[in-house]
Amino acid sequence: MGVLPWVAWYAFRRHAAYPLSSAAEAVTNTAFGFMRAWILVALWHERPALGGYDVADAITFSFLTQALIGPVQIFGGIDLTRRIRDGDVAIDLYRPVGLQGWWLADDLGRAAGTLLLRGGLPLAAGALVFGLRLPGPYGAAAFAVSLALAVVVGFGLRYLVALAVFWLHDDRGLSAVALVLSLFFSGMILPLVAFPGWLGEVARVLPWAALIQVPADVFLGKHGGADLAAALAFQAAWAAALLAAGRLLTTAARRRLVIHGG
Numbered sequence: 001m002g003v004l005p006w007v008a009w010y011a012f013r014r015h016a017a018y019p020l021s022s023a024a025e026a027v028t029n030t031a032f033g034f035m036r037a038w039i040l041v042a043l044w045h046e047r048p049a050l051g052g053y054d055v056a057d058a059i060t061f062s063f064l065t066q067a068l069i070g071p072v073q074i075f076g077g078i079d080l081t082r083r084i085r086d087g088d089v090a091i092d093l094y095r096p097v098g099l100q101g102w103w104l105a106d107d108l109g110r111a112a113g114t115l116l117l118r119g120g121l122p123l124a125a126g127a128l129v130f131g132l133r134l135p136g137p138y139g140a141a142a143f144a145v146s147l148a149l150a151v152v153v154g155f156g157l158r159y160l161v162a163l164a165v166f167w168l169h170d171d172r173g174l175s176a177v178a179l180v181l182s183l184f185f186s187g188m189i190l191p192l193v194a195f196p197g198w199l200g201e202v203a204r205v206l207p208w209a210a211l212i213q214v215p216a217d218v219f220l221g222k223h224g225g226a227d228l229a230a231a232l233a234f235q236a237a238w239a240a241a242l243l244a245a246g247r248l249l250t251t252a253a254r255r256r257l258v259i260h261g262g
Contacts, residue, residue, distance in 0.1 A: 003097050004105040011109025015117075022117035025070070030122045033066035037130065043194070051193025051200075052222070060133045061191055061216050063126030070114035071147065072154040072211045074182050077162060077175055078103060084165040093254065100159065100246050107155040115147075139221050142228055146218040149235035153210040156242025157182070163246065166253040187213035207242065210235040 016022075040058040044050060053061070069075065080103050083089045092099055126132050135143055161178050165171045183189050185208035192203045192213045203209060214231050217223055223231045 004101055007097075007102055007105040008109035008112075011106040012113045013109075015110045015113030019117055022114070023121075026118040026121040029066040029069055029118060030063075030125045033063040033122045033126060034129070036066070037062040037126065040191075051191060053191065053193055053220075056131070056133050057220050058191070059126065059130045060220060061187075063122045063130075063132060064216050064219055065188055065212050066122040067115075067119040068147070068150070068212060068215065069188075070118040071111040072150050072186075073107075073111070073114075073158065074154075074186065074188055074211065075179065077158050077171070078107060078155070080159070081162040081165055081171050081175075084162065085169070085171075099250050100243070103159060104152070104155055104243075107158075108151065111151040133220055135219055135221055139219070142223075142232070143215060143219045145232060146215040146235060149232065149239055150211050150215045152239040153207055153235060153242060156239060156246055157207060159246045160242065160249060163249045163253050182208055182211065185209065186211040187216065191216070207238040210238050 037059045040062055041055055044053065044055045044058045048054070080089065080092070080099075083092060089099075092102065095102060123132065127134070157178065161171060161174055164174055168174060185192075185203050185206050187209065188211075192200060192209060194200075195203050204213065214235055218228065218231060
């Protein structure tokens with residue numbers, strides 16, 4: 001086994017080491033799932049079939065997105081940000097694997113641990129109280145692929161924000177902007193299908209749509225056949241583009257670190 005699978009495994013163990021803390025986060029996510037569900041129910045009662053969704057779709061979307069908060073890391077960054085500020089990134093750059101590959105493996109392990117401990121409760125609670133629209137075996141497999149791509153896209157976005165600290169020396173402003181963009185354009189606040197006109201069209205082609213909206217639509221069975229292939233290709237294209245941008249920025253950051261003598 002190579003180095004990166006071990007990195008992912010230890011990241012999984014690290015993020016699964018405190019189940020009570022994860023349970024508390026899952027309860028919080030579930031509570032917000034109910035709040036969002038009731039808001040969306042009111043909206044869809046006023047505007048039935050808005051964006052091609054019915055009330056059951058809207059409720060399922062609410063609880064599913066709460067379950068995805070942890071895996072796609074909507075509200076967080078990566079520890080690389082702190083290591084760049086502290087200078088510990090110099091150690092990372094001496095490792096026998098690439099900086100981006102190491103942190104991607106770490107993030108995949110984190111996402112798996114978070115999904116295991118925090119993803120089930122919101123869906124179970126929503127299914128118990130409302131009844132959710134669940135996919136069949138084929139839809140579940142497609143959703144698993146879509147979720148994996150969403151995690152990679154999320155990592156790609158957060159990795160670029162982290163690398164910006166090489167130039168900015170403080171990530172707080174950029175991280176705040178990134179958070180707002182992620183919440184608004186991913187569908188976390190409101191499904192992108194409810195966005196009107198050109199705003200909805202633009203939102204659905206941005207990378208943040210690959211974090212929440214696309215996996216949710218796959219889960220709900222809104223994509224089938226060629227549409228499903230196109231949805232997964234959309235996520236894969238953004239994942240590849242962001243990883244490529246991260247690789248180029250890593251090279252530039254290495255040069256800047258040398259210039260500063262670190």
